[in-house]
Amino acid sequence: MEFFIDTGNLEEIKESYRWGIIDGVTTNPSLVAKEGIDQRSLITSISEIVDGPISAEVISTDAPGMLKEAYELAEIHKNVVIKLPMTKEGMVACHELSQKDIKTNITLVFSANQALLAAKNGATYVSPFIGRLDDIGQTGVQLIAEIKDIFDNYAFQTKILAASIRHVDHLKSCALVGADVATIPYKVLNQLFMHPLTTSGLEQFLKDHANSLK
Ligand code: G3P
Numbered sequence: 675m676e677f678f679i680d681t682g683n684l685e686e687i688k689e690s691y692r693w694g695i696i697d698g699v700t701t702n703p704s705l706v707a708k709e710g711i712d713q714r715s716l717i718t719s720i721s722e723i724v725d726g727p728i729s730a731e732v733i734s735t736d737a738p739g740m741l742k743e744a745y746e747l748a749e750i751h752k753n754v755v756i757k758l759p760m761t762k763e764g765m766v767a768c769h770e771l772s773q774k775d776i777k778t779n780i781t782l783v784f785s786a787n788q789a790l791l792a793a794k795n796g797a798t799y800v801s802p803f804i805g806r807l808d809d810i811g812q813t814g815v816q817l818i819a820e821i822k823d824i825f826d827n828y829a830f831q832t833k834i835l836a837a838s839i840r841h842v843d844h845l846k847s848c849a850l851v852g853a854d855v856a857t858i859p860y861k862v863l864n865q866l867f868m869h870p871l872t873t874s875g876l877e878q879f880l881k882d883h884a885n886s887l888k
Pocket of ligand 1: 680700701702803805806837838839840857
């Protein structure tokens with residue numbers, strides 16, 4: 675299972691990459707806006723830190739506009755993945771980019787049928803938003819399981835990238851149903867390391883060691 679960090683914050687990327695568990699980065703227009711720098715500079719800086727896929731999202735809503743942005747973003751670095759919305763125009767752009775071997779990540783996916791459309795258009799990644807489904811009273815991880823079954827039925831190569839992960843249990847559930855990738859916020863990445871028995875156990879070991887030196 676690959677782990678991406680879901681952020682545009684360079685300090686969060688640098689720190690988590692140091693832990694050895696980060697395979698790539700995803701951004702979106704909201705995350706980029708929070709950083710107060712233009713997307714091109716941000717993606718360039720990320721590519722200098724992380725050697726792995728970096729999703730950069732288009733903001734056009736028509737296919738020609740998306741494609742213009744996509745070609746400009748793809749020029750930044752070989753690791754750039756073009757994030758496109760799950761719309762008809764997004765699918766037109768995805769189809770063309772797949773034919774040109776430019777990697778794509780289809781975002782704002784909330785149904786198995788939408789994921790199937792992305793796979794048929796050769797998307798590299800499909801991003802179901804599980805937290806936002808939970809927010810409206812559905813079970814986000816169930817969608818991951820459905821997409822996994824469908825992709826396995828037809829041997830689609832499109833990777834399932836679980837997004838909108840809000841807590842550690844989301845990650846475990848995604849791993850149990852076989853998501854290929856999870857994109858995880860910095861706060862949740864930190865929480866993954868924690869267990870009260872690890873903390874108390876280490877404290878005791880260190881205390882016993884210190885006492886043995888007296
Ligand atoms: O990057 C897209 C996704 O992970 C957003 O998550 O928490 O805004 O629903 P969230």
